[in-house]
Amino acid sequence: xxxxxxxxxxxxxxxxxxxxxxxxxxxxxxxxxxxxxxxxxxxxxxxxxxxxxxxxxxxxxxxxxxxxxxxxxxxxxxxxxxxxxxxxxxxxxxxxxxxxxxx
Numbered sequence: 001x002x003x004x005x006x007x008x009x010x011x012x013x014x015x016x017x018x019x020x021x022x023x024x025x026x027x028x029x030x031x032x033x034x035x036x037x038x039x040x041x042x043x044x045x046x047x048x049x050x051x052x053x054x055x056x057x058x059x060x061x062x063x064x065x066x067x068x069x070x071x072x073x074x075x076x077x078x079x080x081x082x083x084x085x086x087x088x089x090x091x092x093x094x095x096x097x098x099x100x101x102x103x
Contacts (some may be wrong), residue, residue, distance in 0.1 A: 005067035006099055009074055010060065011091040012038070013081045018059035024080035025061075028068035058089070064099065072097045 009030075013021055022033045038058045060091075065073050074093060082088045 006096040007065055007067060007070040008094040008096055009063040009065060009070065009077060009091060010094065011063070011077050011083075011089065012040070012060050013083075013089040013103055015059055017059040017081055017089070018061050021061060021077055021080045022063075023025050024074050025063055028073050028076035030063045030065055030073045032064070034063075036060050045049050064096065089099060 009025075018035045025033060036056060036059075040058050046089075049051050061089065063073060063077070066093070068097075070093060074091065077091050078084060083091055
């Protein structure tokens with residue numbers, strides 16, 4: 001893999017939003033993404049009646065990015081997923097120490 005620095009962007013969005021987020025991430029320089037499904041717990045219960053408006057089904061997006069592009073891709077993910085709005089999801093970045101298979 002060489003000395004290339006990589007990061008992993010993990011993004012959790014409402015069901016049905018992942019394809020749009022991934023399309024925009026690819027346009028901004030991401031090499032690819034993996035989408036899988038999950039079910040959220042915690043926030044819905046804390047919100048009581050209003051929590052019923054938040055669907056528990058989520059889409060989880062994993063994007064490996066080279067260091068020079070990671071912040072641009074991350075900002076794009078936030079915008080495309082409307083993650084600055086409450087209840088829309090969240091995203092975070094991990095540094096990758098070692099990877100294999102990334103082109």
